[in-house]
Amino acid sequence: MKFEYLIGDIYQKINDIEDKGEIASYIPELLKVNPNNFGVHITTIHQVNFGVGNYNDKFSIQSISKVLALILAYRIVGDEIWSKVGVEPSGTAFNSLVQLEADKGIPRNPFLNAGAIVVSDILLSNLKNPKEDFIEFVRNISNNTTLQYSNKIAQSEKAVGYRNVALCNFIKSFGKIENEPSDVLDFYFDLCSLEMSCKELSELFLFLANNGLTVQNNKSILSESQSKRINALMQTCGFYDESGEFAFKVGLPGKSGVGGGIIAIHPDQYAIAVWSPKLNEKGNSYKGMKFLEEFTTRSESSIF
Amino acid sequence: MKFEYLIGDIYQKINDIEDKGEIASYIPELLKVNPNNFGVHITTIHQVNFGVGNYNDKFSIQSISKVLALILAYRIVGDEIWSKVGVEPSGTAFNSLVQLEADKGIPRNPFLNAGAIVVSDILLSNLKNPKEDFIEFVRNISNNTTLQYSNKIAQSEKAVGYRNVALCNFIKSFGKIENEPSDVLDFYFDLCSLEMSCKELSELFLFLANNGLTVQNNKSILSESQSKRINALMQTCGFYDESGEFAFKVGLPGKSGVGGGIIAIHPDQYAIAVWSPKLNEKGNSYKGMKFLEEFTTRSESSIF
Amino acid sequence: MKFEYLIGDIYQKINDIEDKGEIASYIPELLKVNPNNFGVHITTIHQVNFGVGNYNDKFSIQSISKVLALILAYRIVGDEIWSKVGVEPSGTAFNSLVQLEADKGIPRNPFLNAGAIVVSDILLSNLKNPKEDFIEFVRNISNNTTLQYSNKIAQSEKAVGYRNVALCNFIKSFGKIENEPSDVLDFYFDLCSLEMSCKELSELFLFLANNGLTVQNNKSILSESQSKRINALMQTCGFYDESGEFAFKVGLPGKSGVGGGIIAIHPDQYAIAVWSPKLNEKGNSYKGMKFLEEFTTRSESSIF
């Protein structure tokens, strides 16, 4: 299959370029990772699996979890969720707090920190054992019982997450969060601490390339329409203020995390995960972005 | 072909619902149109053509012209264009002026008025007879020599376009426009005054569903990569602060105009144009949005 | 003395008008106050004391405390304080969070909540027993050992002060606060819970009309230059986004609190305190503003 050759070839090329990114420094624990790690893994709906580099190493998926939290909340409360969080790109990172004020506590979209905090609040109100139920949900999708939170990462972020405390209390001040901010934040930091490898990520997210059904055993995680909508949201909002650039250059729905991971989906074809810890100035993996741009260009698999 | 039945059926349904929109009132001449006009036309890369309702009536395509202006400028100056205008969604209509100040005169994307004004300035600097050359370019793509500006519309907008005068002079004050603001605006208002029918629109834009090549005679308007990028831009920025909603509900790259027209593209399949003059509160055709949402849902042709 | 007659006369008049204000509802405990309370008290540097109405009743002085906190911090760290908090009016209440983001955690002035939180942090770092030392300082100025915090008010605000928690953590995220946000906020809420009567307020603040010296026993609280600067700050920033209006209509340096109190200073002449709990839409005492406008107009004692 041509993907395998292509991925290997591009991996070599990108591996050799100078990495101009920087590891995220605001979560102390993340700084301990080896900055030279670089892994890629693709899983197709025809069950092709292929990886190169550190594709089996676990890393902190961080904001990629926001997609999973949104999916679980969407399953539980349905379209009602869109009264609490929007579906529009936010413009810039800079603006997120400004817009929260203008929009009276309704985050522009669920992939901003503010939006994911609101989603966490919804889960907290609707799950019996939020932390356990969420990991169970994720394990079920991927048929992988080894998936785990990292306590170290969660604690490290809790200790210094002042900006998120600010966001959560700000939303609470508008009456848009039901639970106590400290509980919401505890759960939010746990969510973000999930650890996975590129292989696990691409397997887990494959159902979004398959209209909401798992490929392995045909379980329905989302309806076809819901699945398409999650992809649309990742396309317009998945990379903060670099979302337009990602659509423009890569042309796939996707989501990045500050740990250096990126997941991208080609509807009806595949899910691909990339990991390289050093981030560009917009907070997305420097090499990850470069890899995916070259990959969709050479494979002509932008969805546009 | 199933599209024909579907389009006819949805047209009937949407035609009967109450139109909660309002005709744009800020361009006096636009108010003269019959608010009940409603037309749809699809053109596929396999040369299927099908229309219902007022699909042959000409209307003012307004901001849809911004895509054509961008394409011509992109052909002329290449990727250099992205140093003068960005590719990111702007968040909200409200923010456009704010962000222009924060970004020192570089518009967030070419589909904001500010961005299209900068594109107009680039064309003005690079075309011998800008007004003639532009219409010639558009006619060539669609092999349709009858396409015309509307002097009445252009004059009507020039007389009251204070906000655009403000935007243009604001950008000029940052040194980001080369020509005199009054010349740039004259050309900009001309561009926006183009008149077409749904049929003409869907035929004209079909090359964007065909990797940049015209279907009729295989002329290359844009490279494959450029064509995909224009589609990506329409996906993330084509509907002002309703762009996320359009991706979410319709799932096609597209562009709306304040005259009530919408063009949408399904890569490798078709271009579809809808026209209904009354606009929702975000400035996009009320019935047009409803039609396209139902159309992609029932035809399962969202690209996501 | 003409002030006595004037104050009595205006008091009657304002007492009779319809009070279009509303009691602040966001601190539950404040809602328990009698909304019809209305008191006025003047103290002149020639030791004239005169009050009408509820001038001896204690009320929650709230933001008026910010002036006292600033004065104590100014005494301790001197002009160094202005590297952590500005001296410019903020424009609007609405903007305070926006500008905090633009200004990277440096509040525009010490009378915004954000600014007073930064001042509280400075005091926390410089006082041995912050809560005790502060009340001691205030008692010393006014030779009044009965002044007290209200635990009920402080607790009531702590329970629901999400917006202030957001502000404090937001500033902390910029590294502009030294102590833990929860400690800073505890102290801040204590400061704001101070209770005084109009009589006590006008006696306490008289030193600002006397170039920084207490009138009773000539203690120097601030240097002459510092005293003038505090007055200048009250003039430009004392009434949130109604500061311009207050300068325009009343023409005295002053500071309001959400409990309905206002203190105003006429340099070289007097301090006057007004209290009426119902607030206008900008958060300042409805009757208090009306009283002072008429008072300076009829006594021709605007400083301008």
Added chain:
Amino acid sequence: MKFEYLIGDIYQKINDIEDKGEIASYIPELLKVNPNNFGVHITTIHQVNFGVGNYNDKFSIQSISKVLALILAYRIVGDEIWSKVGVEPSGTAFNSLVQLEADKGIPRNPFLNAGAIVVSDILLSNLKNPKEDFIEFVRNISNNTTLQYSNKIAQSEKAVGYRNVALCNFIKSFGKIENEPSDVLDFYFDLCSLEMSCKELSELFLFLANNGLTVQNNKSILSESQSKRINALMQTCGFYDESGEFAFKVGLPGKSGVGGGIIAIHPDQYAIAVWSPKLNEKGNSYKGMKFLEEFTTRSESSIF
């Protein structure tokens, strides 16, 4: 009189310090002035006149004209003017356009460019021969028939005043300007082109220190209350985003111009004008600000 000695002494000192300012470059004609000019002139209500340095040289008073335009409009339409322009400080230069959008075309105060443009529009609607009537009004106040506009300066600014064109058209787009923007701007640029010396300025503005009456012949220019209000406005809004700083350090109502002039008023005492063309980063005369700070400190004549 002590002022004379003080002024001479401070003038020497400030004349010798390094001037860290820069001449305003955005109006080409202003660049032709000698950057080392430095003049001071005081006029007291007891008819003392004293000047040093280039106090008799004419310069472009620029924004200082905004005070005169406001006064004339205030005389004509009375308090109705405050429905079209506010009395609040704007926060920052940066924000002025932002706030204009938030406030739907109502400028925050009459000393912002936006506010002065609105005032110009009011004058245009209410004067028979605006340009002649205005200069006549100014000449009458000061009994000085030699006062003149500078055509060169006005033309120079008209040629490059894109930002002001933007502001004016932006306000017009909100329907808050009656006349055509080009007419309003022509008049506005004329107003700003007035030329005066320090001596003429301090004589002209003395009536604001005299409760609205000219000292020479007791003509009433404004009522006492109106006069105080103009002073209050100058105090809170006279120096853009350095207004708080000026109140804080100088402690007098005043107004600066981009030509390097400053006028300041001490109610019941004097008017003082300073001129030095090089501006600090906030757009106010570098040496002028330093001079006035030292002058009010040493003369203990801050109003606070």
